[in-house]
Amino acid sequence: MTQLALIILAAGKGTRMKSDLPKVLHPVAGAPLVVHAMLAVEALEPAATIVVAGHGADLVERAAHGHDPDARIVLQAEQRGTAHAVDRARGALEQFDGDVIVLYGDTPFIRPETMTEMLDARRGGADVVVLGFEAEQPGKYGRLVTNGDVLERIVEAKDASAEELAITLCNSGVICADRATLFDLIAQVGDDNAAGEYYLTDIIGLASGAGMRCAVVTCPEEETLGINSRAELARAEAIWQARRRHEAMENGATLTAPDTVFFAHDTHIGADVLIEPHVIFGPGVTVENGATLRAFSHLEGCHVSDGAVIGPYARLRPDAEIGPDARIGNFVEIKKAVIGEGAKVNHLSYIGDAEIGAGANIGAGTITCNYDGVLKHETRIGAGAFIGSNTALVAPVEVGEGAVVAAGSTITADVPGGGLAIARSRQDTKPGQGARLREALLARKAADT
Structure with a gap:
């Protein structure tokens, strides 16, 4: 030829x-x-x-x-x-x-x-x-x-x-x-x-x-169509997006509000993927069959496996690998992390430079503290582990399979498999002091006015 x-x-x-x-x-x-x-x-x-x-x-x-x-x-x-x-x-x-x-x-x-x-x-x-x-x-x-x-x-x-x-x-x-x-x-x-x-x-x-x-x-x-001005550039973007949305739906994806979804030039979408309104794709995204991308999520440089659910309001950054049937919930950010099959990061969390085992549950407000101001460090959480809400995991650190971390903990040392880690200040309760404190504050406020 x-x-x-x-x-x-x-x-x-x-x-x-x-x-x-x-x-x-x-x-x-x-x-x-x-x-x-x-x-x-x-x-x-x-x-x-x-x-x-x-x-x-x-x-x-x-x-x-x-x-x-x-x-x-x-x-x-x-x-x-x-x-x-x-x-x-x-x-x-x-x-x-x-x-x-x-x-x-x-x-x-x-x-x-x-x-x-x-x-x-x-x-x-x-x-x-x-x-x-x-x-x-x-x-x-x-x-x-x-x-x-x-x-x-x-x-x-x-x-x-x-x-x-x-x-x-x-x-x-x-x-x-x-x-x-x-x-x-x-x-x-x-x-x-x-x-x-x-x-x-x-x-x-x-x-x-x-x-x-x-x-x-x-x-x-x-x-x-040639591009010679910003207006023509915007028109070109609109034409390209319209083509790509149509192509995605022709190939078996569901877009509930197509005009609000924006693809990148190399976005790959599998069959039976559900994309809700206002989902934005940066370059380098692959979404496998049967995944759900809920509203107002932003994905870039990541891979979403079969059956995973992302969002709403989730952000997947480069090198995020989301395993089959995993759940990434609202206001969760994932960066350079592997989320195992069936694992859940459902609320208000940041997971970066991390590996989360299959079936692990990451509680609301959990943060992997991956940066010391100079270097990045890795957090490893084993299969089936449970991380309580508002936990800070100071990397490098490892939580073993089936381990439990109590809510509100700051974890700075490894937790063995099956172990329980509690790393928070002891609570000191003083009976009656709350009512007296409130009365004193109300009196001060009255005097100031």
Whole structure:
């Protein structure tokens, strides 16, 4: 099979974003726009990925390598048009033999299925394939001038005649061609146009003039949405979330108030998962079949096993591992901790850097004191242990299987399996003193007024 390379154009500053951050690094669903472009073709297993960076190139490189360490970064120091940008990848692909797809780092919604259609058209005999769409408001988009099923040329709106402006089939900018053909055509592109730039779109006219066959693959306009402003970024987030909610429900999850649930780009939700209103997912979350996520919970970098119940108002932080049928209740925070099968942390607790055994019960207000101001330390609680309410476990400390810790204790030493630990001040009760104290206080209050 012919190999595939990906060129992502990501050099623009994005002036309309009003940001020091490169436009392609603004996030949708917790991932930078440029990563969404990489994800669009990931299923097609490209042999090479080239990211053309400019403004904030070091930051773009860091984001791209965070997703794909093998991605190549090339620099377009001076932005002189899209053909000039693609040409910056020439050297990186000099030894590559195969097809190339050119994508844009600020266009996050291109589907793998669309890329497959373009490749099929290319391998079906077209020398160059362009992705187009029927625009409701063609406006500033480049127009695709066709003759039957043949694409003759692309005309930028600012250079188009009145007849050409009436065309509604518009250019997305996404192009597929053989590597040698692509760069041979780019070498012939000039800058004799209204903007004085080297347009990638000019390769269509050049290819047609050389007797090559150019074709168009179409997709919904929404799929080609580019991000140029904060408002468009918000719209993109809304579109992405709507798609992902629908996908989750199609795959067997129940969302009782879909519009209030926000997923991350890599959230995995199993079948028969119930998600109540206002649940928020950060990156790196997997929820297995039959789990329940109750309202107003926040999950990030965690794994929730079959049948577990989370929330309401729970927070699962990175490296939280929640076992099957475990219960994490209201106003409970879990961080870098393993909660065993059937264990319960039901109320107002913080469990961090800890391991909680199967069937253990953690009482309300329990805290693992895991940080000494310099280092983190681990707490281990054995299977079936019972930790009374308002207990502070000063790590490093271990509570054995079946042990009991009395409410209100501060535990600083290990508790053996089956043991009982009571670590609190002795209560001193003075009969009648409460009534006398109250009378004295009421008298003082009366005197003050």
